Amino acid sequence: MVSDMVxxxxxxxxxxxxxxxxxxxxxxxxxYARHTGGKFIxxxxxxxAARNTQAAVEVILNGLRWLGLDWDEGPxxxxxxxxxxxxxxxxxxxxxxxxxxxxxxxxxxxGLAYRHEGAVKFKMQREPIVIHDLVVGEVKRExxxxxxxxxxxxxxxxxxxxxxxxVNVVDxxxxxxxxxxxxxxxxxxxxxxxxxxxxFGVQPPKYAHIPLILxxxxxxxxxxxxxxxxxxxxxEGFMPEAVVNYLCLLGWSPKDNREKLSIAEVVxxxxxxxxxxxxxxxxxxxxxxxxxxxxxxLPPEKFHAAAVHALARAGIDTNAWPLDYVRAALNTCLGKxxxxxxxxxxxxxxxxxxxxxxxxxxxxxxSAENKLRIQKLRDAFAEQESFSAAALEAALxxxxxxxxxxxxxxxxxxxxxCTGNSAGPSLYHLLEILGKDRVLVRMDRALxxx
RNA sequence: GGCCUGUUCGUCUAUCGGUUAGGACGCGGCCCUCUCAAGGCCGAAAGAUGAGUUCGAUUCUCAUACGGGCUACCA
Numbered sequence: 381m382v383s384d385m386v387x388x389x390x391x392x393x394x395x396x397x398x399x400x401x402x403x404x405x406x407x408x409x410x411x412y413a414r415h416t417g418g419k420f421i422x423x424x425x426x427x428x429a430a431r432n433t434q435a436a437v438e439v440i441l442n443g444l445r446w447l448g449l450d451w452d453e454g455p456x457x458x459x460x461x462x463x464x465x466x467x468x469x470x471x472x473x474x475x476x477x478x479x480x481x482x483x484x485x486x487x488x489x490x491g492l493a494y495r496h497e498g499a500v501k502f503k504m505q506r507e508p509i510v511i512h513d514l515v516v517g518e519v520k521r522e523x524x525x526x527x528x529x530x531x532x533x534x535x536x537x538x539x540x541x542x543x544x545x546x547v548n549v550v551d552x553x554x555x556x557x558x559x560x561x562x563x564x565x566x567x568x569x570x571x572x573x574x575x576x577x578x579x580f581g582v583q584p585p586k587y588a589h590i591p592l593i594l595x596x597x598x599x600x601x602x603x604x605x606x607x608x609x610x611x612x613x614x615x616e617g618f619m620p621e622a623v624v625n626y627l628c629l630l631g632w633s634p635k636d637n638r639e640k641l642s643i644a645e646v647v648x649x650x651x652x653x654x655x656x657x658x659x660x661x662x663x664x665x666x667x668x669x670x671x672x673x674x675x676x677x678l679p680p681e682k683f684h685a686a687a688v689h690a691l692a693r694a695g696i697d698t699n700a701w702p703l704d705y706v707r708a709a710l711n712t713c714l715g716k717x718x719x720x721x722x723x724x725x726x727x728x729x730x731x732x733x734x735x736x737x738x739x740x741x742x743x744x745x746x747s748a749e750n751k752l753r754i755q756k757l758r759d760a761f762a763e764q765e766s767f768s769a770a771a772l773e774a775a776l777x778x779x780x781x782x783x784x785x786x787x788x789x790x791x792x793x794x795x796x797x798c799t800g801n802s803a804g805p806s807l808y809h810l811l812e813i814l815g816k817d818r819v820l821v822r823m824d825r826a827l828x829x830x
Numbered sequence: 831g832g833c834c835u836g837u838u839c840g841u842c843u844a845u846c847g848g849u850u851a852g853g854a855c856g857c858g859g860c861c862c863u864c865u866c867a868a869g870g871c872c873g874a875a876a877g878a879u880g881a882g883u884u885c886g887a888u889u890c891u892c893a894u895a896c897g898g899g900c901u902a903c904c905a
Binding site for chain 1: 831832833834835836837840841842843844845852853854855856864865866867868897898899900901902903904905
């Protein structure tokens with residue numbers, strides 16, 4: 381043994397999207413590498429030439445980068461023939477054909493594999509194989525009924541293409557992988573893989589099969605299910621820190637009742653044996669809560685940058701407005717939304733002169749008697765010099781007292797008139813930011829159309 | 831069908847045989863309050879079922895039920 385350094389890998393197949401379960405598998409591999417001071421390797425299993433495109437690889441690279449899961453070895457670009465980092469490349473299976481051929485020849489020449497109808501089949505042992513899994517424990521894999529009839533399996537198809545079991549094992553061997561951390565869906569395959577490692581004359585790596593992530597109703601999470609694709613989180617305005625934090629909590633626990641943990645803390649505490657053995661259901665609501673926690677703590681500059689981006693995505697160009705105005709407006713939203721994707725609806729009124737007013741809501745808030753009060757308030761606002769939040773609050777309360785009502789009957793219609801919504805940022809601050817001209821125009825317009 | 835695996839509040843989880851079974855999300859109530867959030871306080875909510883081991887089982891064993899995975903010349 382030259383080194384006992386941990387080497388783990390994430391080996392996705394580029395299908396065009398990164399499954400949230402795959403992202404967690406990558407995360408757990410990354411965590412283990414960082415925890416042990418080992419290496420995290422990225423390998424692209426692009427053996428299906430027809431299906432795999434560079435764009436599909438890009439999705440994976442971008443997803444991992446977004447999550448902050450940097451790889452020590454692997455491709456630098458989505459181009460299979462492009463540059464990579466690491467000593468055991470190429471890191472695309474499509475570029476490693478020679479290795480597989482050699483390994484198959486070796487098995488063939490030693491009588492451990494044989495040709496059959498144009499394909500190559502591996503001579504699988506009939507005795508049960510015991511898997512010492514770091515998560516699941518000791519698993520004795522007996523032959524299934526079909527395997528009892530023919531335990532041998534194809535490792536090279538009749539068209540010459542090597543199959544998954546073969547390439548996966550050969551690469552793990554050639555890349556010096558010490559721990560295979562992957563989804564539990566591979567547990568049954570592991571017996572085949574162990575047999576192949578033995579056939580190549582080496583000890584298999586250690587295995588850790590992590591449980592699957594299911595939909596909230598317990599069904600399998602497939603491509604179409606909401607939350608299945610990592611890209612969706614990016615689009616919905618989630619923060620990668622929140623997604624990573626949430627994923628850490630699925631099947632692993634810090635055991636100290638805390639939910640919000642920095643990635644550094646997780647790296648320090650993470651270990652394979654503590655991973656739970658049962659599947660976890662995905663709870664989007666809890667992720668959103670966590671995202672809100674992270675979002676609330678965002679420094680204003682970062683919040684602004686992400687907010688501007690989210691607004692632009694919704695067709696709201698904040699560049700058309702003075703920078704100070706945009707800053708002030710967004711400041712009133714900090715800590716009030718859980719997702720950036722909520723912002724266009726929440727703060728859009730700042731960036732339009734055409735606030736949509738719901739007639740029903742208008743009729744309710746601006747009843748005949750209330751209309752008079754709002755008219756009074758409008759006039760009081762018109763006389764305001766400073767138009768500061770504090771002054772506006774004082775003015776509104778004065779009008780309320782004069783009319784013999786609480787603040788509510790004035791606050792709600794004013795908010796509706798100026799924002800088109802019944803909920804939103806602090807009213808007085810929002811009025812100050814909109815400024816006297818816009819506020820008066822909007823109030824007049826609401827009064828006129830009520 | 832066969833093989834593998836799992837089962838604590840609705841969900842994520844804590845519990846290294848003895849606890850009023852704890853926390854979090856969500857839910858309900860109250861407080862705070864210019865709306866909505868946030869925050870504070872309170873509440874409802876769990877050991878799948880049946881045996882066994884033990885002075886004592888959520889915890890160990892077995893069975894049953896129910897879930898998940900695998901069973902390809904897919905990965």
